[in-house]
Amino acid sequence: MxxxxxxxxxxxxxxxxxxxxxxxxxxxxxxxxxxxxxxxxxxxxxxxxxxxxxxxxxxxxxxxxxxxxxxxxxxxxxxxxxxxxxxxxxxxxxxxxxxxxxxxxxxxxxxxxxxxxxxxxxxxxxxxxxxxxxxxxxxxxxxxxxxxxxxxxxxxxxxxxxxxxTLHPELTQAEALKWARRWIEETPLEEEAARGLVNALAQSGRLEEARHWEADFHATAKKAGLSVTGPLLDEKSEPPTTNPAVERPVESPPRRMLRKQTIGFCRASDGVRLAYATVGEGPPLVKAANWLNHLELDWNSPIWAPTFSAWANQRTFIRYDERGNGLSDWDVNDISFEAFVRDLETVVDALGLDRFPLLGMSQGCAVSVEYAARHPERVSCLVLIAGYATGWRIGASDEEQARREAVLTLTRHGWGTSNPAYRHIFSQTFMPDSKPEDLAWFDEFQRQTTSPENAVRFQEAFGHIDVRESLAKVQAPTIVFHARDDHRISLEQGRELAIGIPDAEFVQLDSKNHILLGHEPAWVECVQQTEDFLQEHAT
Incomplete structure (x- = not known):
């Protein structure tokens, strides 16, 4: 009605x-x-x-x-x-x-x-x-x-x-786990909430973390003088015991990474709760947030999982969900470029990182540039992929601005619906050469990752980005990758980014995709050259 x-x-x-x-x-x-x-x-x-x-x-x-x-x-x-x-x-x-x-x-x-x-x-x-x-x-x-x-x-x-x-039968295990975390945060001593989180972890294949949470809750409840009625972990939630006579399927690298990933939370200066994750071993590699992220759903992705697995293979890979999406707070007053930079500052400070390489993708490149300009002593090197120095409201043609405005209108009216047509506009510009099933996954991923209101606010904030004056202040060795036929951010914008940063190396990739896909040669080239660059400069 x-x-x-x-x-x-x-x-x-x-x-x-x-x-x-x-x-x-x-x-x-x-x-x-x-x-x-x-x-x-x-x-x-x-x-x-x-x-x-x-x-x-x-x-x-x-x-x-x-x-x-x-x-x-x-x-x-x-x-x-x-x-x-x-x-x-x-x-x-x-x-x-x-x-x-x-x-x-x-x-x-x-x-x-x-x-x-x-x-x-x-x-x-x-x-x-x-x-x-x-x-x-x-x-x-x-x-x-x-x-x-x-x-x-x-x-x-x-x-x-x-x-x-948390208990909804129609939600994916990853989304149920997201809500279980929020439930226990709101009521940390409630047994039912703890049971919900423990079993959501177990159902996601993270049995070791589930048992750790259960032991911690029992200890905390006992210290508070509360009694727990029994075990939190439901046997039905545990992965079935395998028959030694039956060969066990090989666990995929992304699934193994998800199981080993550790999630933490910190608060920005304005009180916004930010979620961050670490996975892998070795020297750190910090990835700035980009459109859109979800620390757990990402690992189910045919798009992100291969890339993240490659970067976490020899390093401690650190990333976070920026405000307004993923596991971080959605209901926030400030969604702006300045807030994005402060969020990166908050996460690396919470982790106690003194010096580290910084990786940016898309608008995460501008955030990385601004952070490196403000904190030159902390950034050992920069890896920038598919980035730009100015948003779509600055210097874009009237035709391009009109297209972006039309997309904003569609977002306002159709983002949260079950019809993926509105979100499909984004998917096609991000990955014109992707498989239909990859596009379908990305359509649904975007819907689950943020609200319609925030999707509009993000696009508005990206339009006003301008780090041109900060480019010359970057002191860290920098490599810039950009796809030759990127349908979302032009090759010229990538070149301008590299030209503005002193001594930056520019690598043109043979691809149409704004988000590189694990099955294309350009992805292999980008990953290999990134690792070579980090080996040389990430000290």
């Missing part, structure tokens, strides 16, 4: 009428009154509202009358009053109106056996936002106590959603 009015209580209070944002009263108290009435969904005595939002010796009743009149202008339609008030009480009547928190609460209270994954993902994203953000001090202590209690109830709703996602 469509609604003519939508009220968002999660995050900053907002009202949208027939698709258009409504200007709310400047008064924080008036907005808080609307939030309270919309959340409670019942008539409230005027005396109670006055006590919650105004202190004596002000004129509380007069202030309330003024606030209600302003709110009527914002949420009432002709013939559809929604602010209902008499001499004793006031209420918000949700006629033809959707209130986000109430919709989520009612859906979960009905306790359906199975909610579609797309709907649950949307709930999880919404419930990460604080209720009535920015209005905490808009009322008296009574309002603040009510808001704190409502936020506690929101946390319970969030745990409900995370549980449903």
């Amino acid at each position: 469509g609604y003519s009015l939508h009220i968002a209580l999660l995050g900053e209070l907002s009202v949208v009428a027939n698709g258009t944002a409504v200007a709310l009263p400047a008064s924080r108290k008036a907005r808080a009154v609307l939030g309270y009435l919309a959340a409670t969904a019942r008539p409230v005595r005027r005396e109670r509202l006055c006590e919650m939002f105004w202190d004596l010796p002000d004129d509380p009743r007069g202030s309330l009358r003024w606030a209600l009149s302003k709110l009527r202008q914002a949420v009432d339609d002709e013939g559809t009053p929604r602010i209902i008030a008499d001499r004793e009480r006031a209420a918000f009547e949700p006629t033809d109106a959707l209130v986000d928190l109430r919709a989520i609460r009612e859906r979960l209270i009905d306790d359906p056996p199975l909610i579609p994954p797309l709907e649950l993902r949307d709930m999880a994203g919404q419930l990460q936002r604080p209720l009535l953000e920015g209005l905490e001090q808009a009322g008296t202590e009574s309002f603040q106590l009510w808001l704190a209690a409502e936020r506690e109830d929101m946390h319970l709703l969030q745990l409900n959603v995370l549980r449903r996602l």
